[in-house]
Amino acid sequence: MRTAHQYRLRLTKQQQFTIDMWIELCRRQYNYRLGERFNWWEQNRCDINSCPLICHLPELKDRPDLYSQKRDLVNTKQLLSEYKEIPSHTLQDVIARVEKTFDRWLKGDSNGKRSGKPRFKGQGRYRSIAFPDPVKPEHIKGNLIQLPKIGNLKVILHRPIPDGFKVKTAAIVKKADGYYITLSLQDSSIPELTPEVPTLDNTIGIDLGLKSFLVYDSGEEVVIPQHYRKLERRLKKIQRSLSRKKKGSKRRKKAIKRVAKAHLKVSNQRKDFHYKTAKKLLSIGKNIGHENLNIKSIARTRMAKSTHDAGWGQFLQILSVKAANAGLMTIAVNPNGTTQECSSCGQKVPKTIQDRWHECQCGCSLDRDHNAAKVIKHRAVGHLVRKAQEAARALEVSSSKKRDKTMPDGIPGVTEKPALYASA
Known part of the structure; x- marks a missing residue:
């Protein structure tokens, strides 16, 4: 089992200066290595739609990869002596990020989804450094943790490290309110739990929304907190104050902080709410069905501010990770028509966005979101049943094709059947 704990650091001024210097040097190294790759890409590529039949390209350069750039760190340390103070594995982690x-x-x-073009990190945009080497148990004494080339750091252990877990890696993150250390913990003795096959009895459906954060298929609602909107007046005031400060002045730096x-307070409040809501959901001990929402598209509409404030993407990510640790499943279903379909008879009942009540000819009468949560529950169970049937059908087709490629007496290599078996 792999998990991560984050603790706040109490650093001396010298330690803060050292970490800030290391972060800045790693930022410059990140930009330099990314620039090397961009140069290779620009000098060696040739567009298909504009390439002539006879093309005289310069001699192609070797592509900078993970290992070649790691080997070049030796030259970096010889030219710039300040890089010798940084642990080698920390610098190698920068290359791995690039x-x-x-x-x-x-x-x-792994799913074939491509990201946007990488950007160079400006000042303040590179906030963390990693220590990939495992931290030995003797390096953790009370509230002190020892890291290479920096010494003992004071940690606020608001929760103890679980017994049996080993600290695999550590990372120091600089945030607006201070420094934090994230410890990646692992215990191989804890087995992974296998979830049960979803049925109507061991599955619940939830409908995410903006009127209520989510609605259970039982009708229970979770009120949406709207952390950003509650702090919007305060943000407006301090951002207006920031815009009046002279660029480069000390007062502007204080206003930026x-x-x-x-903004960090809003983010922490939202994340805390998501973790507590996920824990309450999983405490029921059932699989959870939810809509496979296209959150990016919804965030481009006039509901963008409310969508970002709700943070559905972060919540679903937290929910899936915690459910896997608890031996449960999160099932994403097709969201099309969940509010139009009747949860009792399956008939389509057209509604506009203003219609908040579901009324069907079959006698089903309940709240719109409550009805959608029930539909999601039925779709979650039926979705996995269909997937299992499709997998079984595919396995049967593949096995039949293998049988067709062999003779009846078991001699392989013959693809056509004899006339005797053609009519069978």
């Missing part, structure tokens, strides 16, 4: 973001742009991730802290 490799990951560049490959996701050109090749895409006030704005950053206000």
Whole structure:
């Protein structure tokens, strides 16, 4: 089992100066290595629609990859002595970040989805450094944790490290309100739980919305907190104050920090609400069906502010991770027509966005979101049943094709059947 705990750091002024310097040097190294890859890409590519039949390209350069750029760190340390103070694995992690973001742009991730073109990190845009080496148990003493080339750091252990877990990696993150350390913990002795096959008895449906954050298929509602809208007046005031400050002045830096802290507070409140809501959902002990929403498209409409304030994407991500740890499933279903379909008889009941009550000829009368949650529950169970049937059908087709490629007496290599079996 793999999990992560984040703790606040109490650093001395010297430690803060050292970490800030390391973050800045890693930012410059990130931009330099990303620039190397962009130069290779620009000098070696040739558009198909504008390439002549006879093309005289300069000698192609070797593509900078993960290992070649790691080997070049030796030259970096010889030219710039300040890089010798940074742990080697921390610098190698910077190269790994460049490799990951560049490959996701050109090749895409495991699902084939490509990201946008990587951007160079400006000042303040690179906020974390990693220590990939495992932290040994003897390096954690009380509220002190020892990291290479920086010494003991004071940590506020608001929750203890679980027994049996080993600290695999550590990362220091700089936020608007201070420094934090994230410990990646692993315990191989904890087995992964296998979820049960979803049925109507062990599955619940939830409908995400903006009137209520979510509605259970039982009719219970979770009120949407609207953290950003509640702090909007405060944000407007301090952002207006920021716009009046002279660029480059100390007062402007202080105003920027006030704005950053206000936004961080909203983010922390929203994340805390998402974790508590996910825990309440999973405490029921049932699989959860939800809509497979296209959140990016919804966030481009006039409901953008409310959609971002609700944070559906972050909530569903937290819910899926916590459900997997609890041995449960989150099932994403097609959202088309969930509010129009009757949960009792399945008939389509047209509604506009203003119609908040579902009334069907079959006698089903309930709230619009309550009805949608019930439809989502039925779709979640039926979705997996159809997937299992399709998988079984595909397996049967593949096995029949294998049988067709063999003779009746078991001799392989013959693709056509004899006349005796043609009519069978």
